[in-house]
Structure formats: structure tokens, C-alpha cells
Amino acid sequence: MTLLRLAERGLYCEAGDFYIDPWQPVERAVITHGHGDHARWGSARYLSSREGEAVLRTRLGQNQTIRAVDWGEPVDVNGVRVSLHPAGHILGSAQIRVEHRGEVWVASGDYKTEPDPTCTPFELVRCHTFITESTFGLPVYRWTPDSEVFAQIRAWWGANREHGRSSVLFGYALGKAQRLLAGLADVDLGPVYTHGAVERLNGDYRRAGVRLAETRYASEMPRGHDFAGSLIVAPPSAAGSTWLRRFGNISTGFASGWMRVRGNRRRRALDRGFVLSDHVDWPSILAAVEGTGAQRVWVTHGTREPLVRWLTERGIEAKAVASQWKGEEDTDPVEVAGEEISA
Amino acid sequence: MRRFAQLFAAIDETMRTNEKVDAMVEYFRAAEPADAAWAVWFLSGGRPKRLIPVRRLATWAMEEVDIPEWLFAECYDAVGDLAETMSLLLPDAPSTTDVPLHRWIADRLLPLASKTEEEQRESILESWRELGGTERFIWNKLITGGFRVGVSQQLVVRALSRATGVDEGVIAHRLSGTWLPRAESFTALLAEETSDADVSRPYPFFLAYALESDVEALGDPTAWQAEWKWDGIRAQVIRRNGQTFIWSRGEELVTDRYPELAAAADFLPDGTVLDGEIMPWKDGKPLPFAQLQRRIGRKSLGGSILSDVPVVLIAYDLLEAGGRDVRGESLGHRREMLLATIGAARSAAFVPSPVVTFGSWPEAHAAYAEARERCAEGLMLKRTDSVYGVGRRKGGWWKWKVQPYTVDAVMIYAQAGHGRRSSLHTDYTFAVWDDGVLVPFAKAYSGLTDAEIRELDRWIRANTVEKYGPVRHVKPVHVFELGFEGIQPSPRHKSGVAVRFPRILRWRTDKRPEDADSLATLRTLLAEGT
Numbered sequence: 125m126t127l128l129r130l131a132e133r134g135l136y137c138e139a140g141d142f143y144i145d146p147w148q149p150v151e152r153a154v155i156t157h158g159h160g161d162h163a164r165w166g167s168a169r170y171l172s173s174r175e176g177e178a179v180l181r182t183r184l185g186q187n188q189t190i191r192a193v194d195w196g197e198p199v200d201v202n203g204v205r206v207s208l209h210p211a212g213h214i215l216g217s218a219q220i221r222v223e224h225r226g227e228v229w230v231a232s233g234d235y236k237t238e239p240d241p242t243c244t245p246f247e248l249v250r251c252h253t254f255i256t257e258s259t260f261g262l263p264v265y266r267w268t269p270d271s272e273v274f275a276q277i278r279a280w281w282g283a284n285r286e287h288g289r290s291s292v293l294f295g296y297a298l299g300k301a302q303r304l305l306a307g308l309a310d311v312d313l314g315p316v317y318t319h320g321a322v323e324r325l326n327g328d329y330r331r332a333g334v335r336l337a338e339t340r341y342a343s344e345m346p347r348g349h350d351f352a353g354s355l356i357v358a359p360p361s362a363a364g365s366t367w368l369r370r371f372g373n374i375s376t377g378f379a380s381g382w383m384r385v386r387g388n389r390r391r392r393a394l395d396r397g398f399v400l401s402d403h404v405d406w407p408s409i410l411a412a413v414e415g416t417g418a419q420r421v422w423v424t425h426g427t428r429e430p431l432v433r434w435l436t437e438r439g440i441e442a443k444a445v446a447s448q449w450k451g452e453e454d455t456d457p458v459e460v461a462g463e464e465i466s467a
Numbered sequence: 468m469r470r471f472a473q474l475f476a477a478i479d480e481t482m483r484t485n486e487k488v489d490a491m492v493e494y495f496r497a498a499e500p501a502d503a504a505w506a507v508w509f510l511s512g513g514r515p516k517r518l519i520p521v522r523r524l525a526t527w528a529m530e531e532v533d534i535p536e537w538l539f540a541e542c543y544d545a546v547g548d549l550a551e552t553m554s555l556l557l558p559d560a561p562s563t564t565d566v567p568l569h570r571w572i573a574d575r576l577l578p579l580a581s582k583t584e585e586e587q588r589e590s591i592l593e594s595w596r597e598l599g600g601t602e603r604f605i606w607n608k609l610i611t612g613g614f615r616v617g618v619s620q621q622l623v624v625r626a627l628s629r630a631t632g633v634d635e636g637v638i639a640h641r642l643s644g645t646w647l648p649r650a651e652s653f654t655a656l657l658a659e660e661t662s663d664a665d666v667s668r669p670y671p672f673f674l675a676y677a678l679e680s681d682v683e684a685l686g687d688p689t690a691w692q693a694e695w696k697w698d699g700i701r702a703q704v705i706r707r708n709g710q711t712f713i714w715s716r717g718e719e720l721v722t723d724r725y726p727e728l729a730a731a732a733d734f735l736p737d738g739t740v741l742d743g744e745i746m747p748w749k750d751g752k753p754l755p756f757a758q759l760q761r762r763i764g765r766k767s768l769g770g771s772i773l774s775d776v777p778v779v780l781i782a783y784d785l786l787e788a789g790g791r792d793v794r795g796e797s798l799g800h801r802r803e804m805l806l807a808t809i810g811a812a813r814s815a816a817f818v819p820s821p822v823v824t825f826g827s828w829p830e831a832h833a834a835y836a837e838a839r840e841r842c843a844e845g846l847m848l849k850r851t852d853s854v855y856g857v858g859r860r861k862g863g864w865w866k867w868k869v870q871p872y873t874v875d876a877v878m879i880y881a882q883a884g885h886g887r888r889s890s891l892h893t894d895y896t897f898a899v900w901d902d903g904v905l906v907p908f909a910k911a912y913s914g915l916t917d918a919e920i921r922e923l924d925r926w927i928r929a930n931t932v933e934k935y936g937p938v939r940h941v942k943p944v945h946v947f948e949l950g951f952e953g954i955q956p957s958p959r960h961k962s963g964v965a966v967r968f969p970r971i972l973r974w975r976t977d978k979r980p981e982d983a984d985s986l987a988t989l990r991t992l993l994a995e996g997t
Contacts, residue, residue, distance in 0.1 A: 263534060264542045264555040375481075384555065386479075387547050390617075391891060391917065395481050430541045437535075 127204075127222055127229050128255070130445055135231060135255070139224045140204030142171075144231045147448040154206060156233025157217035158183045158298055161450045171199065173208045175244060176216020178328040179298065195244065211235035212246030213402050214299030215329055221249050230416060231255040234449070236401065237408045238267060241306045242299070242334045246412075254418035257449065259403040259426035260381050267381070267405045273398050274307045280377060280396055281313050285353040290371045294394075295379040297321035297359040299402050302329045304357055304379055305336040317342035317351065319358035319367070342370070363392065381405070413440070425449040470498060471506055471568045472602040478616050487618055491626030501569035501650040507627070508648035511620040514612040518579040519587055521549055521611055527588055528553040531595065544937060547883055550607030560599040569650075576609060621858045631657040636857045639671040645720070669703040669714040670740060670786045670794065671857045675847065675864035682835075682867060683828050685848065692798060692851050693823040693831060695843035696866055697781055698756050698953070699746035700763070704728060704780055706735040707790070715745075724762065727773070728780055731816035738790030739808055742855075743782040743820065753842045756967065757955045782809055783820035783847075786855060794855035798863075801855070838869045844952065845869045871950035872966075872992055874984045875975060877943045879905055881927045884912070892927045892939065893920055895971075897949060899962070901986040905943055908962035908989065909951065914971030923974075946978040947971050954993050964989050 128137050134146030134153075142152035149166030156162050158179040163170075170190045172180050177192040184190075193199055199206045208218035211233055219232040230251040237246045277293065284291045295301045301322040306329075308316065316337045318326065323341045330336060342356060351371045360378060362368060381401025382388040389397035404412060409431065413421055421442040423431050428444035435442035477490035491510070495503055529539045534556070546552040566574075575594060579587055591610070598606050608614045624642065628635040633656075641656050645667070685691060701716040711732040713722045722729050725745060735741075747754035747762075758776045762768065785805040786794050793801060802822075809817045823846060825831040831846070838845050845868035853863030876897035884893035894912050898905035915923065923945070933940040950972045957965035963986075975982075 262542050262545055263532070263538065264546055264552060266555075266559065268559070385546050386551055393482055393917075427541070427545070430538055434538065 127224055127227055127253070128231065130447070135447065137201075137204060137222055137224075140201040140206065140222070142201050142204075142206075143167075144220050145233065145447075145449065152201070154208075154220050155180060155218075156211065156220060156231065157214055159214070159234065161448065162233060171201075171206070171208075173210075173216045173218040175210075175332065176218065178331060179214075179216055179325065182325060182328055183298075195247075209247045209249050210244035212237060212240060212243060215243045215302070215332055215334065217243060219247070219249060221251065227252055229253045229255070230418075232257065232412075234259070234403055235412070236404050237412060238270065240270075240303055240402070242303050242329060248412065248415040250417050252418060253420040253422065254413060254416045255422045255424060255445075256409060256413065256431075257403060257425050258409060258423050258428050258431040260401065260405050261409060261423070261427045261431040263406045265381060265384055265401075265405045266407060267384075267401060268399050270307065270400070273379075273400045276396075277304070277308070277377070277379075277398055278311055278313070280375070281311070281355050284375045285313055287373075288352045289373045289375050290351040290354050290356060291377065292356045292358060292362075292368060292371060292374045293377045293379060293398075294358055294360045294363055295400075296402075298325050300379055300400070301357050301359070302326060302334065302336060303400070303402065305339060306334060308355070309335050309337045311337070314353040314355065315340060317345070317354055317356045319343075319356070319362055321359045322357050343367075345370075363394070410434075468568050468571050468598070468602050468606070469562065469565045470494065471502065472600075472605050474506065475605055475616060476601050478618060484622065488622055488626045488629065491618070491623065492630045495627055495630040499567060499569070499650070500653040502567050504648040504650055504653035505568050505572055507623060507642070507653065507656070508646070509609070509614045510616065510618055510623045511642065512615070513648065514614065515576065515609070516580070517612060518576065518610060519591070523584065523587070524553065524591065524607075524610065525549065527591055528556055528595075531592060532556045532558070544883065548613075550611045550613070551604055553607050554604040557595055557603065560596075562597065562599045562602045564597045571606070572609075579610070624858075627656065633657055636671070639857050640668065643669050643671055643714075666707045666710060667705065667712045667720070669705060669712070670742075670792075670855075672701060672703070672716050672742070673784075673794075673856045673864065674859040675849075675866045676859060676861050678848070678865045678867045682831060682848070685865070688825060688828050688831065690850055690852070692802070692849050693825060693834065694783055694820045694847045694849070695823065695838065695841060696845045696847045696868065697744040697746055697753065697820075698842075698844050699744040699753075699759060699781070702743060702745045702780065703786070704732050704735070704739075704741040704743070704782075705787075706732050706737060706739045709737065711735075724768070725778055726768065727777060727816050731812060731814035734812040734814055736789065736808060736811060738787060740785070740787035741780065741782045741805070741808070741817070742784040742786055743780040743817075745778050746781050747776045748779040748818070749777060755842070755955060756953065757965070779816050779818045781818050781820045784855060797852045797854070798849050799851040835867060835869070843869075871952055871968075871970075871972075872954060873948055873950050873972060874899065874988060874992075875946050875978060875982065876909065876949050877905055877980045877983045878941065878945045878947060879907060879943055881923075881939050881941055882937050891920055892924045895947075897947060897969075898943070899984050899986050899989060901962070905980075906962045906986055908960065908964060908986070909949060909966050909969040911947075911949060911969045911971050914950075915974065919974055943980045946975040946980060946983050948973040948975050954989065956993060962986060962989070964993055 128135055133148040133150050135144040142154055143150045144154045145156055145162040146153050147164055151168050153167040154171045157176055163180055163183055165184050172190050172192050174192040174194055177190055193208055195210055196207055205223040207221045209221055211217040211219045213234040213236055219230050222229045228251040230249050234257050235246055239245055281291045295304050316339045318339045326336055375395045377396035377398055378394050379398040379400040381403055383397025384399045421435055421440055422445045424445050424447040432442045432444050474490055474494040478487045543552045624635050624639045627638050703714045705712040711729050713725055715721045747759040762776055785801050788804050806819055809819055823834045825834055835846050848865045848867055850863050876899050878895050879898045880896035881892040882894040896907050897909050898907045927941050930942045931939040932942055949969050951966035951969040953967035955965050
């Protein structure tokens with residue numbers, strides 16, 4: 125009997141009778157972070173990090189029963205010791221440490237180890253079994269330092285402004301968008317507008333003390349408003365939509381780890397790709413696995429097989445586990461739920 | 468190399484044609500002629516002969532970053548481009564040198580061919596250490612010989628014209644044929660003097676767009692000349708200074724491949740350029756294209772091939788007469804001169820393209836309906852007052868192609884595409900029923916929208932039955948309507964038939980796999996078509 129196992133509704137701890145990021149409603153859910161594939165509606169009680177509580181309420185509804193805990197604060201759940209530790213993925217994202225009879229498991233949800241001003245940095249937690257994502261689990265994925273990426277974004281915005289164009293920057297509405305807005309907080313090139321999906325979450329970040337660029341909700345601007353020279357931050361789903369028409373002459377950019385590969389940008393017909401991810405790259409996954417000291421590793425989502433094989437060849441007991449978590453959503457190529465269930 | 472990399476980035480980082488052209492104009496204005504010559508060559512699709520087996524390059528990259536072959540293969544599968552895979556795997560670093568493009572080519576690239584494997588390895592590893600970022604990627608593209616950046620030669624010509632003020636047509640003409648990437652060639656390309664035509668040089672081919680509307684929309688039928696649209700090899704036959712040159716539309720010199728045409732051309736007046744279609748032709752009738760394919764690519768034309776598959780030039784235009792460029796004359800006038808010129812040669816190898824007469828659009832429709840019977844792909848419609856233009860232009864010439872053959876088939880294999888479509892499954896294999904078994908008969912790559920491709924890609928990933936390397940065997944669920952231009956018996960294909968230009972017409976979500984067509988349907992088409 126393992127401390128955690130994959131059950132029909134999600135990652136289950138039998139000893140403590142709770143689930144981590146369940147994909148169906150359960151009695152007790154411990155949540156790593158607020159993205160849709162990890163925080164699902166309908167469970168009776170949720171346990172979240174204090175830093176992530178506001179975002180979780182925005183996502184799931186204000187009236188949910190959510191218990192918020194500080195980083196590292198132990199909670200006893202039916203005799204199992206549970207604590208949350210920063211995962212560095214987005215505001216409030218947590219790794220779940222589960223300890224029972226001397227055995228320690230860590231479910232890391234989505235995580236990254238690079239610094240990010242919008243959330244508490246990743247904490248390495250020693251454990252026997254480490255559960256990791258592998259959204260970008262191939263050695264071609266290695267991230268560029270933030271400072272370089274933001275310099276590229278500034279230069280792009282500046283050049284567009286000179287040509288009288290607005291710059292439409294796509295990034296996931298929760299997390300990536302705010303990381304972009306934080307990185308551009310001190311850039312004075314023109315007004316910054318947001319899509320509703322982004323604006324909805326900016327408040328939670330600001331209240332948590334994260335400094336974001338000043339933004340205005342694009343849809344509130346009067347008809348015929350001139351957006352030339354401005355920056356618009358929108359979710360990737362807005363690409364190619366009629367919502368973009370109001371901005372006139374635009375240049376499009378996408379901030380995502382997928383943009384490391386040229387073909388991923390070209391087939392989306394985007395002008396620019398900025399390599400900026402909230403997930404671990406290949407060297408960071410390997411460093412994290414090594415740092416935890418885990419002898420056993422479960423790989424839950426992303427390109428799982430290469431990572432499993434790599435770790436196995438290095439003497440670590442690794443296996444692919446079919447979760448329904450997806451990593452970077454609407455930015456394929458992610459595996460679809462159907463495959464995950466049948467796998 | 469840095470400037471060329473910046474040019475590449477500027478072209479690659481915009482979806483707007485004008486900005487791509489602007490970037491090239493800026494580059495051509497500032498670049499050294501020796502660099503610009505190579506830039507023109509690569510941007511127009513020039514590629515060096517295979518210098519190093521890609522297998523070796525991949526091995527050195529794996530050794531350099533210390534990853535096993537299986538992991539390299541996984542990476543290549545995700546990236547879809549070998550040059551890019553190697554660039555991404557090697558440690559990120561800025562370039563440490565800025566040697567001009569032409570020196571990279573002359574000192575590093577071309578000498579690779581004559582080096583030993585060990586010397587090649589040292590040279591390549593050194594270049595990877597010297598070049599970082601985009602420059603390393605471009606270098607890898609140059610070595611592997613697949614440099615495509617999403618600009619057509621027409622755009623390169625437009626940029627050169629804007630950079631120098633020389634007419635686009637003149638530049639296109641100077642670039643056609645064997646243009647060598649040297650500083651002198653670049654300077655000559657832009658010279659104002661226009662009487663420098665190399666004796667072998669063909670004119671840029673004038674191409675027609677497919678008719679977009681009903682033929683009636685073309686207005687007065689008497690303003691148009693119709694000819695059969697043949698399915699052969701578009702070519703120019705050049706007779707200048709007592710020499711003959713035959714160029715195919717791919718701008719390959721193919722004089723030796725068609726000795727019967729070359730011999731006949733001796734009797735053309737000096738200073739003549741004919742445009743036409745090389746067709747396999749026997750007893751006054753065309754042979755199927757597959758017959759011509761037996762001759763294409765053959766170095767020696769021994770044995771009975773010349774008597775089995777004789778060719779003619781179906782001549783439809785005259786571009787040069789008496790050494791004078793007559794492309795600006797009207798089609799009507801060119802046609803008269805064409806008939807006179809061919810008449811003078813008195814050779815059965817030059818057949819004037821028959822004009823299909825019609826007095827009204829209904830008559831044109833009647834002729835069009837006979838096209839397939841006459842082994843033609845449809846009709847060409849040309850305004851009698853049209854000039855012979857450069858490249859693909861709208862207005863003067865239209866192709867009115869017959870509807871393709873269609874068949875409903877089931878997708879059974881999928882494979883990831885390359886380049887722009889890497890990491891998406893875009894190459895599909897289709898099958899039809901034969902005695903309760905699905906038999907593959909065609910591969911198709913085009914015809915779906917980006918949204919459909921993405922939807923299908925997700926489905927393919929979730930419904931893979933088996934993987935053989937990059938090929939996924941998927942559940943036989945989806946039915947597609949395929950179109951193709953021709954059908955031939957083929958002993959090399961499992962299905963026993965080979966189809967020409969297969970493409971996806973529609974995703975038939977309304978059909979179940981059991982509704983797909985059978986091999987018997989294809990055999991019926993085969994019987995009708997021959």
C-alpha cells in the first residue's frame with residue numbers, strides 16, 4: 125500500500141482520506157494551485173495555501189469552504205501530516221508534502237524553480253517519493269533568463285509603437301499574464317490594456333502585494349478608441365477572435381515555453397514568440413528530482429516517457445502516472461483527457 | 468553572418484509580406500556584394516550539394532551534449548527540424564565571432580565536402596562553439612541544405628528591384644537559369660545595362676491562377692483564346708548563337724533528356740525562345756503522364772525508351788523572335804509569329820498548341836466537358852491581347868481545370884509534419900475497403916484548415932493504436948473526401964493503383980468508416996480514365 129495512489133477521482137491518500145487536485149468532486153481536496161485542471165469545482169472542503177486562497181475563491185466561487193494554511197504549517201488530516209510548500213508556479217501555488225509513519229511524499233503540482241516576482245519561490249522539499257510534472261520534459265526545453273525575455277518584449281512593443289501598431293501579447297490568464305504585467309511594471313511605453321479574463325485576476329494579485337503595470341480593461345473603452353502604441357495582454361484563446369478587431373493594426377506575440385520551438389510559433393501564425401514559461405525546464409526538473417533526494421519519482425503530465433526512461437537509466441525508480449492534469453492549457457501539444465483516462 | 472541572421476530573424480518574425488520585403492531591401496542595400504549574392508541564392512531556395520550525411524551531424528550533436536540516441540530522437544520528433552533540434556540541444560551561448568556570410572561559405576561550408584570525417588567533425592564542433600542563437604540555427608540549416616524561410620523568389624526579386632531601381636522583370640530574367648552566387652553576379656544582377664543576357668538564360672515563366680468564378684464572368688468570349696491544359700512538363704526551348712538549351716519550369720537544364728527536341732531545335736531560327744509543354748506523344752495523341760515519368764530522372768536514355776515514349780513540345784508561346792524580346796506584344800500577335808517560327812523548323816517535334824474554338828460560353832463549356840477524354844486537365848483561357856508576364860499574375864491568363872476525381876477514404880496512419888507544421892500530425896495515409904480490409908492507397912498533406920488539423924491532431928494522439936517510429940497507426944474512424952487528378956495502375960503500390968496529386972477536399976464527419984469507398988470504385992475510375 126502506497127501513501128498516495130491514483131484513484132478514479134484523482135490522486136488519493138487512503139490513510140488520510142483526502143485527494144490532491146481531484147478531477148471529480150470529493151469530500152476533502154488539497155489544492156496545489158488555481159488553474160482549471162488542478163482546482164475543480166464541487167468538492168465539499170478545500171485546503172489551500174494562504175497565498176493562493178483569493179485566486180481559488182475567484183476561480184471556484186466566494187462561498188466555498190476553504191481552509192487556508194501558511195507555508196510549512198502542518199495540518200493533521202486523520203493522522204496524516206500534511207503541509208504546503210511554495211511551488212513557484214503562480215501566486216499561491218503549492219507542493220503538497222504528505223507524511224505518514226516516517227514516509228514522506230511530495231506532490232509538486234505544476235512548478236518552476238526560476239525566480240518570479242509574482243509568487244513565493246519554489247522550495248526544495250526532501251522526500252522519499254516525488255511527484256513531478258514534465259510539461260517540458262525534453263532537453264530542447266531550456267529557458268532564457270527573464271531579463272532577456274522582457275528586454276525582447278520591450279523592444280518589440282517599442283518598435284510596434286513606432287509603426288503606430290498596438291502590441292497584443294498572449295499569455296495564460298492566471299499567472300502568465302500577471303507575470304508579464306509585473307515584468308513590465310516599470311516600462312513607460314504607453315497604456316496597457318487587458319482582456320476581461322486577465323483583469324478579473326489582476327485584483328487578487330494586487331491585493332497580495334504584487335506590483336503590476338497599471339492596466340485598463342479593454343472592453344470598457346469607448347467604441348472607436350485609438351489603441352495604437354498600446355500593449356494588450358490577453359489569453360491565447362483570444363487569438364484569431366473578433367475581439368481583436370477593435371485594436372486596429374496589431375502585431376501579435378505569445379509568451380510560452382512552447383515558443384522555444386520555431387514550428388510551434390509559425391503554425392499559429394504569430395509574429396513573435398517569447399520563451400517564458402511557468403513550468404520547469406529539463407535541467408530544472410533533473411535538479412529538482414536530485415535535490416529532493418527521492419528514490420522514487422512519479423511523472424504525472426506532459427511528455428512523460430522520456431523523463432521516466434532517463435531517470436530509470438540513472439537508477440531511480442520512476443514511472444508515468446496518468447493524471448488528468450495538463451500543464452500549459454490551450455497551448456497544445458498537451459495530451460487530451462481521453463488518452464489520460466485510457467492510459 | 469550576424470547581418471544575415473538578423474535578416475532571417477526580421478523575415479521570420481513577421482507575418483506581413485511587406486515587412487519581409489522591407490527587411491530584404493535594407494539588407495541588400497547595405498550588404499557586401501559577396502554576402503548579398505549568397506543571401507539571394509539561399510533565399511531563392513538554392514542549396515549546396517549534400518556536404519555531410521545528416522546522420523553524422525546528429526551523432527556529433529548527441530556526443531557533444533551527452534544524450535543517448537533515443538532521447539535525441541524524441542527531441543527531433545517534438546521539434547520536427549533537424550537543424551533546429553541540434554541548435555536547441557547545444558548549450559545556449561552568444562556568437563563569439565562575426566565573420567561575413569561569404570567567408571563562412573567559402574572557408575567553412577564548401578570545404579567540408581573534401582574533408583575526412585574526423586576533420587569534418589572538428590570543423591563542425593568548432594563552428595558550434597563559435598556561433599550561438601539564430602546564427603547557429605542558420606548555420607545548421609545551411610549545412611543540412613534545407614534553408615526555407617517563407618519568402619518566394621518573387622519576393623526576393625521585388626526586394627532587389629526596390630533596393631536598386633532595376634525593373635523586376637529584368638532581375639527575374641537575370642536570376643533565372645544557372646545563377647552563381649558570386650560578388651560579380653550580384654553586381655551584374657543590379658547593373659543598369661540590360662543587354663547582358665547570357666545565351667542560355669530562359670525567361671521567367673508566366674503562370675496562370677485557377678479560375679475563381681464562373682467562366683461567364685470573364686466577359687466577352689471573343690476576347691479570349693482557349694487551349695487544352697496539358698499535364699506534361701512546362702519548358703522553354705532556346706535557340707541562340709547556334710546553340711540549343713531546354714529549361715524545365717523548375718529551372719533545370721534538361722537539354723540532354725529530350726534529344727528529339729534538341730535535334731529539332733537546330734532548325735529554329737537563331738534568337739528564338741519557345742514556351743510550351745513537353746508531352747509524351749504517340750500517333751498524334753498524348754500518352755499518360757506516368758509514361759513520361761519513366762524518362763524523368765533517367766541519366767541515360769538507352770534501350771527502347773526513346774521509341775516507347777517519344778516526346779513533343781506542345782508550343783503555346785513565343786517569347787523571343789530574331790533575338791528580340793517579344794513578351795510585350797499581344798498574344799494574338801505572338802501566336803502568329805509562333806506559327807511562322809515553328810513552320811520554318813518543319814519538325815514534327817514542335818506541335819503548335821491547338822486552339823479550341825468557341826463563339827460563346829456555352830460552347831466553351833462543351834469543350835471543357837471533353838477535356839478528360841482528350842487527356843487534358845481542362846482548358847487554359849488567355850486574353851488575346853495579353854502580354855507574357857512574369858511569375859503568377861491574375862487577369863490575363865486563367866486555368867480552368869476539370870473537377871478532380873473524388874473518393875471517400877479512411878485515415879489509418881498519421882505522421883508529424885515538418886517546419887511550420889512540426890509537432891502536429893499533418894501527414895495522413897488513407898485507405899479504401901477491399902474485401903473487408905482497409906488497403907492504403909494515398910497520402911495527403913493538404914486541404915484541412917488549421918483548426919481542423921489541430922482537432923485531428925488531438926484525436927490522433929488520443930487514438931493511436933500503435934507507433935512505428937514517427938508513424939502512428941490510428942483507429943479507422945475518420946472519413947475524408949479525397950480529390951486527385953489522375954489514376955494509374957501501379958504494381959509498386961499495395962492497392963495496385965497510384966493516384967496523382969491527392970489532396971483532402973473535405974472531412975466527412977457525416978460518414979462512418981464503413982461508408983468509405985472500396986478499391987473496386989478506384990478500379991472503375993481506372994477503367995474510365997484509360
